[in-house]
Amino acid sequence: MKALCWHGKHDVRYETVPDPKIEEPRDAIIKMSCCAICGSDLHLFNGYMPTMESGDILGHEFMGEVVEVGSGNSRLKVGDRVVVPFTICCGECEQCRRGNFSVCERSNRNKEMADKAFGHATAGLFGYSHLTGGYPGGQAEYVRVPYADVTPVKIPEGLTDEQVLFLGDIxxxxxxxxxxxxxxxxxxxxxxxxxxxxxxxxxxxxxxxxxxxxxxxxxxxxxxxxxxxxxxxxxxxxxxxxxxxxxxxxxxxxxxxxxxxxxxxxxxxxxxxxxxxxxxxxxxxxxxxxxxxxxxxxxxxxxxxxxxxxxxxxxxxxxxxxxxxxxxxxxxGQTHVNRWTDDLLRRIQEGQIDPSFVITHEVPLSEGPGMYKTFRDKQDGCIKVVMKP
The missing domain is CATH 3.40.50.720 (NAD(P)-binding Rossmann-like Domain)
Known part of the structure; x- marks a missing residue:
């Protein structure tokens, strides 16, 4: 598959990488339909976040269609349309039970590294360095989603990708x-x-x-x-x-x-x-x-x-x-995304807000490397970039 990969400061490349696979029973594989460049991604692009490794797949704002589901995931089915929050949460630990999803105690698979940096590890995040688990991000044609029986937000009919994409982060x-x-x-x-x-x-x-x-x-x-x-x-x-x-x-x-x-x-x-x-x-x-x-x-x-x-x-x-x-x-703190998504989805459905107002640029994923620079430099009136495969 194709993805946007980090190769160092100011070096993002559109390249071919291995397709993701189901690794745990609660996983799902998402075929990305829409993703975005976040302001936080610029901290990676500009070289300010530690523990990035060459070839890491970027992106933590994405949505798409479920194309494969692990044997232990009874909540999702193939064909479901979902937005995936950037915070990965297990739904079972003490912090998740309290609704503090961005500090999930289980989802950061590099817990020892994060413990040393912060005193206590925070949750795993998509596409945001090995300090937060080293999970491949969503600026890719396909994404493996861990704990996919908890995190993804199912999207009802009648709403466009652009209206709901930002439920995953901003x-x-x-x-x-x-x-x-x-x-x-x-x-x-x-x-x-x-x-x-x-x-x-x-x-x-x-x-x-x-x-x-x-x-x-x-x-x-x-x-x-x-x-x-x-x-x-x-x-x-x-x-x-x-x-x-x-x-x-x-x-x-x-x-x-x-x-x-x-x-x-x-x-x-x-x-x-x-x-x-x-x-x-x-x-x-x-x-x-x-x-x-x-x-x-x-x-x-x-x-x-x-x-x-x-x-x-x-x-x-x-x-x-x-x-x-x-x-x-x-x-x-990082956002406890799933604490808010039900209410915010309702507000979108009721017409209180249309989040697509913020989009200024829509491009193919292949144009992503150039759009990182456009977004960083605020060129061409760029405020928010959405990319599609």
Whole structure:
């Protein structure tokens, strides 16, 4: 079969790889019909995530048709149409029983490695390094899905791939980030980053009843999409984020702040951003936490910081004193996708939201290597790339 494979920094190739096979009784094989490039994939593309190996198949946003089912899987049948969440969960361990699917205790088959890195292993993830299990990803014609009697979301008739594909990652990620904010009708919610996850944070905050939502970015087409979704926008190249947020909140700051950027934060006019880039270049710091610092500074005392943006390692100069003395609450983590999918699928069916709004480019899988660069460089108005075999 054909797949997109990682061969090093900025080196993604469309090549022939062995077809996946059933390995465990609960497995299923999915014939991919639609997949996407996620902002998190760019962290792999740009070489910031450790434990990638040459030839690893990328991708963790995908869906398709079941073409083979293991002997122990009675939930799925050949022909079922499913979206596959990026988090692999067993459904039986203590964390899964509590709905904490992204920290499943069984699905990371490289548990010892992850224990050393994080203290305790998190769940296995598709296409996202050997630290999270080394599972081949979904940017491929066929995918083996472990624990396929638990994880996949069955899709009813009448919905297009484009409407439901993002149930596997960015829609529940944005939703979880907004839910973590405990949004009240009087709240201002500030969202840093107008990429795909940021767009779903905005729409989720609107659906959950925030008084106003403010989005911070500097890419015009992303800010325009954010405005179309109900957000006030701040272009950090053109105005002070701090001053504008004070103006919008009568000097008090937003009650809730969401970091939808993660480890590759960009800021063109800040000294701390230049500091981070210098330290990262000489490997004295892995992640650039400009957004985290700014959120801690501007958030209203007793507010909530929600962090769906991915971080990979160590950050420097975090103002822990401000965080503690202002009484801020921090909530973060990979998404517990299956906790949210039933509700979000219902909202799609009822017409509350059509997630396909975020798609700007649809291409064959074979054009994937070039689209990684287009997406990274934000060329041609690119916000979200969908690929089909």
């Amino acid at each position: 829609f529940p990620t944005g939703w979880q980030a907004a839910v973590a904010c405990d949004i009240q009708p009087t709240d201002t919610v500030a969202v840093w980053g107008a990429g795909p996850v940021g767009q779903f944070c905005i729409r989720s905050a609107v659906l959950l009843g925030a008084r106003q939502v403010v989005c911070i970015d500097h890419v015009p087409e992303r800010l325009a999409m954010a405005a179309a979704g109900g957000a006030l926008t701040i272009n950090f190249d053109e105005e002070s984020v701090l001053d504008r947020l004070k103006e919008l909140t009568q000097g008090k700051g937003p009650e809730k702040c969401i970091d939808a950027v993660g480890l590759e934060a960009h800021a063109t006019r800040s000294l701390d951003s230049l500091y981070d880039k210098a330290k990262q270049a000489v490997m004295l710091e892995t992640d650039r936490p400009h957004v985290l610092r700014e959120m801690i500074y501007v958030c209203r005392p007793a507010g909530i910081l929600s962090i769906p943006g991915v971080y990979g390692g160590i950050i420097d100069k975090l103002p822990i004193g401000a965080l503690m003395n202002k009484g801020l609450t921090v909530r973060t």
